[in-house]
Amino acid sequence: MTYQEKTTTVSLMSTLLIFGFYLVNALPLMQSEPMNSTAIFSLWATIIVLSIIVNIVSSILALIVFNVIQMIRTHEEESDIMDERDKLIGLKGTRNSYVTFSLGVLVSMVTLVMNMPAVVMFNLLVISGLAAQVVGDVSRLYLYRRGV
Amino acid sequence: MDKSLIQNNIRKLRFEQDEMTQKDLADKVGVTRQTIVAIENAKYSPSLELAFRIAQVFNVPLEEVFSYHPEADKKRSKKIV
Numbered sequence: 524m525t526y527q528e529k530t531t532t533v534s535l536m537s538t539l540l541i542f543g544f545y546l547v548n549a550l551p552l553m554q555s556e557p558m559n560s561t562a563i564f565s566l567w568a569t570i571i572v573l574s575i576i577v578n579i580v581s582s583i584l585a586l587i588v589f590n591v592i593q594m595i596r597t598h599e600e601e602s603d604i605m606d607e608r609d610k611l612i613g614l615k616g617t618r619n620s621y622v623t624f625s626l627g628v629l630v631s632m633v634t635l636v637m638n639m640p641a642v643v644m645f646n647l648l649v650i651s652g653l654a655a656q657v658v659g660d661v662s663r664l665y666l667y668r669r670g671v
Numbered sequence: 672m673d674k675s676l677i678q679n680n681i682r683k684l685r686f687e688q689d690e691m692t693q694k695d696l697a698d699k700v701g702v703t704r705q706t707i708v709a710i711e712n713a714k715y716s717p718s719l720e721l722a723f724r725i726a727q728v729f730n731v732p733l734e735e736v737f738s739y740h741p742e743a744d745k746k747r748s749k750k751i752v
């Protein structure tokens with residue numbers, strides 16, 4: 524497994540961990556006591572902002588820890604060259620992420636049109652954001668393995 | 672994913688240059704070794720600039736390094752039809 528594949532796998536793992544944490548902790552909030560709309564908007568806006576911050580920080584931390592472990596194991600610093608192939612794979616992964624997130628946003632807006640509770644829309648937004656990152660990482664791994 | 676329509680002689684040219692390693696070639700053209708591996712296995716078609724840089728390292732014209740095989744594309748299209 525190449526260095527780029529390893530870092531993508533680490534990023535994927537950290538996203539999946541956050542995804543799991545979200546499903547276990549945040550989803551039950553939805554089923555708990557009903558709240559008025561102002562409270563719901565405030566709570567879910569906080570959850571979305573927090574999940575974005577936690578996702579970024581945890582990805583950075585996971586990469587730092589991975590690089591330290593890698594350096595201890597191999598005693599050599601990884602080259603930070605990002606060549607044209609890496610950039611192309613990165614762009615394709617990002618494109619797939621955006622498509623996934625856009626579909627998620629579309630579906631979450633449809634729930635509002637169908638007069639479903641705002642909580643459903645917020646949940647779909649968070650889930651599609653996390654799913655977009657998973658799709659991006661998985662497609663990068665796929666492209667590294669199977670070719671561009 | 673299908674192999675590229677662009678085939679290459681990089682393996683042969685490396686052999687002729689005293690078994691130049693993939694890492695050496697990668698360093699000379701400024702990419703990672705994995706990219707050279709992908710190009711050699713026809714899993715990645717390099718940019719025109721990188722293709723010229725590779726040809727320059729071997730001191731041969733571009734056509735001696737890379738060749739285009741559109742017939743493979745026709746076969747692929749027939750399969751789809």
